[in-house]
Amino acid sequence: MGSYGRPIEEQAIDDAIQARLQFFSKTPCGRENDVPFFIADTNKIVQQHRRWRNALPNIHPFYAVKCNPDPKLLQLLANMDVNFDCASLAEIEQVLDMGIDPSRIVFAHPCKAPSALDIAARRGVRWTTFDNFDELGKIQKISPELELLLRIYVQDHTAKVALGEKFGAPIEIARPLLENARQLGLKVVGVSFHIGSGASDPNAFVRAVQHAKCVFNDGKSLGFDMQILDVGGGFGDNNFETMAYPLRETIAREFTSPVTLIAEPGRFYASGFYTMVCQVIARRTQKGTTTKLPDMLYLNDGLYGCFSMKWSEEKIFVPTLIESPGIFGPVTRIWKPHQYSIWGPTCDSIDCISKEVVMDQEMMIGDWLKFQDMGAYTISAASRFNGFSNSYEVIYPAQKSEQGMAREPTYCRESGEKH
Ligand SMILES: *Cc1c(COP(=O)(O)O)cnc(C)c1O
Numbered sequence: 001m002g003s004y005g006r007p008i009e010e011q012a013i014d015d016a017i018q019a020r021l022q023f024f025s026k027t028p029c030g031r032e033n034d035v036p037f038f039i040a041d042t043n044k045i046v047q048q049h050r051r052w053r054n055a056l057p058n059i060h061p062f063y064a065v066k067c068n069p070d071p072k073l074l075q076l077l078a079n080m081d082v083n084f085d086c087a088s089l090a091e092i093e094q095v096l097d098m099g100i101d102p103s104r105i106v107f108a109h110p111c112k113a114p115s116a117l118d119i120a121a122r123r124g125v126r127w128t129t130f131d132n133f134d135e136l137g138k139i140q141k142i143s144p145e146l147e148l149l150l151r152i153y154v155q156d157h158t159a160k161v162a163l164g165e166k167f168g169a170p171i172e173i174a175r176p177l178l179e180n181a182r183q184l185g186l187k188v189v190g191v192s193f194h195i196g197s198g199a200s201d202p203n204a205f206v207r208a209v210q211h212a213k214c215v216f217n218d219g220k221s222l223g224f225d226m227q228i229l230d231v232g233g234g235f236g237d238n239n240f241e242t243m244a245y246p247l248r249e250t251i252a253r254e255f256t257s258p259v260t261l262i263a264e265p266g267r268f269y270a271s272g273f274y275t276m277v278c279q280v281i282a283r284r285t286q287k288g289t290t291t292k293l294p295d296m297l298y299l300n301d302g303l304y305g306c307f308s309m310k311w312s313e314e315k316i317f318v319p320t321l322i323e324s325p326g327i328f329g330p331v332t333r334i335w336k337p338h339q340y341s342i343w344g345p346t347c348d349s350i351d352c353i354s355k356e357v358v359m360d361q362e363m364m365i366g367d368w369l370k371f372q373d374m375g376a377y378t379i380s381a382a383s384r385f386n387g388f389s390n391s392y393e394v395i396y397p398a399q400k401s402e403q404g405m406a407r408e409p410t411y412c413r414e415s416g417e418k419h
Contacts, residue, residue, distance in 0.1 A: 013039045013275050014322075016397040020277070021324045021368060028327035028366070036278040036301045037393040038374065042076055044272040048237075049080050052265070055244035058251075059261040062106050064233050065091040067266030067376050072396055073273055074098060085233075085264040086125075089116040096123055106230065108192065108264055110135060110151045110167050117142045127228070129192050131169040133180055140184040149192040149230055150177060152215060154208035168193065174215045182222050190228030190260075191215045197267065199234040202246040209247070213254040228260045235268035237373070266376060273375030274394070276306060277322065280367045281345065294339040294356055297363055302344010302351040304385035306378035306392070310353065317342070317354050319369035327366035334362040346386040 016039045024033055052061055062085040063077050069091065074084070075098060083104040086092040095105055102124030107116075110131040120128070121143030130136055131151040139146055153168030169177055181188050191212040195204040212229055219226040229251070235243055251261065282298035303310050307317065319342070337358050344351035363369075382390035 009041060009043050012397055013041060016395055017275075017277055017322055017368070017370065018324065020395060021322070025325055025327060032393075033279055033327070034281075034300050035389050035392060036276055036299075036306070037395060038274040038276050038379070040070070040072065040273055040375075040394055040396045041275065042072070042273075042396070045073065045076050045269060046080070048269050048272065049077075049082065051240060052268070055241050056248060056263070058248075059231065059263045061269075062104075062108070062230075062262055062264050063269055064108075064264045064266030065095065066380060068270040068273065068378070068380050069094060070273070070379070070394065071098070072394075073270065073375075077269065078104075082269075083262075085266075089113070089119055092116075092120050092123070092125060102126065106149070106262065106264070107146075108149075108230070112138075114138060114142055117146075121146055127189070129230075130177075131167055133177065136177070136180055136184055136186060140186055144184075144186060147187050147189040148181065149190045149228060150174060150188060150215060150219075151192045151194070152208075152211055154193045154195055154204060154211060171211050171214070175218045178215075178219055178222050178224065182224070188219055188224045188226070190226055190230060191219075192228075192230035192232060192264075194232030194264070195234045197234055199243070200236065200239055202243050205231070205243065205247040206250045209250040209254050216255075216259075226259075228262060229255065231261070231263045233264040233266045233268070235263075235265045237268060237271050240268060270375040271373045274373075274378065276301075276371040276374035276378065278319070278369050278371065280363055280365055280369065283363065283365050294341050296343060297340050298343045298345060299353065299369065300345055301388075302346060302353055304344060304346050304348070304351060305382045305388060305390060306374060307344065307353050308381040308383070309377045316357075317371055318357050319359075319371050321359065321361060321363065322368040322370050324368055326364065331364045331366075333364055336361065338362050345388055348386070 020037060024030065060083060062083040064085040066087050074095065078098065078100055084095045085106050085108040086095055087109040092105060092107065096102060103126055105125050107120050107125050107128040110129045117139065126147050127149060128146050129149045129151040130139065151168050152174055153170050178188060193208045193212060195208055216226045231247060278299040278301050280297050281300050284296040286293060286295055301307065309315055337360055339356060339358050340363060341352065341356060342354040344353060379392050384390050
């Protein structure tokens with residue numbers, strides 16, 4: 001393979017991986033080998049933000065913290081004037097504790113715990129979403145000063161994670177909800193929707209914006225000062241522009257008077273931020289059996305760890321081998337394509353990362369595998385099932401400008417402990 005023709009950034013990531021592996025190779029049986037590690041790429045975030053500003057210049061992004069709450073990621077986004085979508089008290093507190101003004105947060109969860117409502121309001125958060133009558137009653141009792149966005153139901157059937165099954169008011173109860181809010185003396189200021197995580201049908205946005213427009217009109221006719229349209233998340237990396245342009249055009253067509261436009265992108269920003277490096281801890285060849293199944297590789301992470309999006313998405317993971325000295329000394333392998341199934345470390349047979357992938361070469365125990373685009377819904381969703389750690393190391397390679405003399409990259413331990 002070699003490094004010929006690869007982009008500079010990818011080379012920098014590979015260099016950081018090699019530096020880390022040299023450290024590991026001194027302790028082939030060290031416990032640190034049992035946990036995968038991540039290389040973060042801040043350039044990627046800057047790039048994504050540039051794309052956002054080009055395609056959706058009028059829509060202010062509120063990054064969905066649940067996607068990846070890495071403190072360095074949040075800080076970088078905050079510095080670029082990105083705001084935050086928080087869906088729990090802990091997320092709100094994390095953002096506020098960074099010194100970020102509460103006006104930069106939308107509490108974008110339509111079904112909140114009373115304590116979360118109370119504390120969020122008292123700490124100065126201004127906006128939250130609702131989609132049902134009971135939530136309005138709760139808000140009126142606990143935090144009537146909050147400004148509300150009515151989350152309406154819209155569904156893109158192509159979405160990887162269909163959120164409409166859980167949240168969103170059906171369009172026919174939008175008006176009764178607004179009337180109820182009016183009676184309770186609450187302040188509705190806009191509409192939100194979420195077409196589903198990993199959606200790919202731009203018409204879903206078109207329909208959603210049209211529905212939102214109707215709700216805006218209803219709200220205005222009831223005397224609400226409707227100012228905010230929140231178009232949610234669901235933007236992918238590969239199809240971002242194809243989703244963004246129809247959205248932008250529909251908004252321009254439907255919303256002719258001034259409106260504040262916000263969005264809640266998660267995976268669009270976070271996905272490319274992490275490259276994940278896992279180790280092959282065991283291997284089962286089908287040698288001597290009659291099965292037609294591929295040989296099996298067992299990694300030090302799986303569906304109960306950072307591959308949990310596999311539960312809900314049809315994601316295909318194709319790793320590449322990192323060339324490195326074997327942990328038990330030099331290895332000889334067969335350098336031709338080889339089919340494998342790839343498994344996580346737990347005892348659960350559903351813990352399968354890939355049913356069938358073709359690797360460019362034979363894989364050996366101790367090999368390190370690189371998975372790209374592992375920044376979204378990975379560490380933030382990992383569990384400790386079966387006693388495996390969910391505390392991962394994230395390496396942030398120094399930027400070129402701050403590197404100075406060649407030296408070891410800095411290591412930071414990410415505490416991803418689940419409560
Ligand atoms: C999860 C979520 C998001 C982010 O979704 P992505 O698909 O990662 O962009 C945004 N808004 C709400 C309300 C969410 O639940």
